[in-house]
Amino acid sequence: MESENTYGPVWVIAEHIEGRILAVSLQLIGKARKLAVELETSVEVVLFGHNIGEQTQQLFAAGADTLYLGNAPELAFYQPEVYTEIVVNLASERQPEIMLIGSTSVGRELAPFVAARLNTGLTAHCIDLVLNQKKILEQIVPAYGGLLSIICPQRRPQMATIARGVFPEPEMDENRTGEILTLDLPDQISNRIRTLEVIREKPQGVPLESAPVVVAGGAGAGDLDGWRKIADLAKELNAALGATRPAVDEGWAQLETMIGQSGKTVSPEVYIGVGLSGEQQHMVGIIGAQVMVAINNDAKSPVFEQVDYGIVDDCREFVPVLIEKIKEYQKR
C-alpha cells in the first residue's frame, strides 16, 4: 500500500552582507531545489534585512519559490532573539521538512537557537545531504577515520548547517520568479540583548576560499617557531595559509584560518598539508584540489593515503630546505 506523504517545504535561511547575498546561501538554495524536486515540495527562503531590494531576484534564480523577506530597520543587523522569534513562529506555521543554514558565524548561532526552540535535531557542518529511500535526510558528516550519516527520524524540520563551497554554485535561471512575502515583526521584541555595532574589515592576504594555492599547517609544527616556517612556505608560494583545529587550539593560527568540518572549505588547485595527520575533520574541508601534497614525519599517518605526493620527514627541518629549493628554482 502506498501512503500519500506530502512534505513541508525545504527551507533555507539566507544571509547577505550589505545587500550582497552570500555565496553559501545561493549554494544551499541550489541544493534545496534538488531536494524539493525529490520531495515534490517547494523551496522557501527566509532573508532578514532592510531595503535589500534588487538582489532578491538572485534567490529566485537560484531556485527559491517563495521568499519571506524581513524588511524593517529593526532587522537591518542580526538581532539574535528577534531573528529567532520570527523564524520559530514562521516555521511553526509553515512546518518545513528541512531547514538548511550556512555555517557562518550568524548561521551557527541562529541554528541552535531555532533547533532548541523547535525541539528538533541539528547537524553541524555537513559535507553532503542525501534523501534515503524513506525520504529521510541523510546528513553526512566526517568522523574519526570515515564518514557518518546522521538522521533526524522523528522530529521536524531536519536541520543542518553547511559551509560555503560544499555544494556548487547553482545554475541561475534568470526567468524564474516567485512570491515575496514580508515578515512581520514579533509582537514583543526582546530587550535583553542588543547588537550595538557590527564591524567588518576587508580581509587581509589571500582569502582561503578562493586561493589557488593553500598551505595548511597542523600540530606537527611543534611550536610557534615551527609554525612560522610553515607560514614562510605559504608566503614563498604566494599561498593562503590555513590551519587544523589543533594548530588553532595551540594558538599559532587564527580561528578564521581553520580548514575543515567546523572551519572553512577550500578548493585550491594545489594543497600542501604540513605537519598534519590527515584527520577527516580537516580533510573534508578540501574539496576538488587538483594536486595534493603532504609533509609529515610519520610514514603511517593517514594523510599519505589521501594525497598525490608525500614527503616523510620532520616538517621543521624539511620546510626550510624546501623554501630554499623553491627560491633556487625561481632564480633559474
Next chain:
Amino acid sequence: MLNIVVCAKAVPDPKETSNIRIDPVTKTLRRFDIPLVLNPLDKNALEGALEVKEQLGAHITILSMGPSEAGNIVKECLALGADQGFLLSDQAFAGADAYATAYTLAKGIEKIGSYDVIFCGMASSDGSTEWVGPEIGTFLNIPVVTMVKEIVECGGEWWKVKASLENGYRLMQVKLPALFTVTRELNTPRILSFSGITKARKKEISQWGINELGVSGESVGLKGSPTTVSEFGSKESKREVEIISGTRQEKAERLVQRLADKGVF
C-alpha cells in the same frame, strides 16, 4: 556576589585523536585508551570566569556531563580556582546528541539554582558541533552570545561583549543572567599550580543522575536525542600516492620539480 557556572567537557586528548578510529563493522569508537582531558576551549571558559572572579568577586561552579572518569577534569577545574563541581553521570545520559546534552546540562544548572553568568567553550574538540552552549541558553530562556572574544564591560546588570564575526566582530549588550560561549582569543588559560591542587582536595564534587535531576530516562541520552547515527562509511581516496624518497635535499628538489611540472610556479 556573582554566581558563575562553567560547563566543562572531558574529551579524548586532541593530541592523540588521530589514533581514534571507528570500527567499520561495529560502527563503534575504538579508543585505544586515549586519556580524557579538559576540552581546550573550556579552559578559556574557566579562565574567563576566574578573571571575572578576580575583578568582581564570584562563586564559580563547574558542571560536566560524562562518565565517572570525567570527575578528573572537574577536579582539574577546582584546582585551577573554581569553588565547587558537579558531575552529571548516569547510564541513561549515554549516547546523547547536542540537544539531549544541552537539555541535561540545563536541568543541572536549574538544580544548581542561582546563576548570573554561564560560560561554555565555543565548541568541543571531539564533537565540534558548537550547539550545546546556545541550546542550554535557549532551554533556560536566557540571552546567549556565542564566540565571545572579549568582555568589554562587566560588573553591572548589563554586560558588553565582543563576538567574532567573519573578518570582524559584533558588539553586544546583554542583560544578566546570560550565557556566553568563548573563543580562544578571549584569554590565555592559567596553568595548574601546586597550591591549587592542594586546595582542591578540600573541595567537593557531587554526582547527579536522573533521579537527582528529576528527569525521565526518555528525555535524556540516546532516547532523548532527536538525531541518531544511521550509517558509517569510509572515504576512499582516488589518488595515486607517490612517496618521494631520497635525502632531505633530494626530496625537496624532487617535490619542487613535480610542483613545477604541475605549473605551480
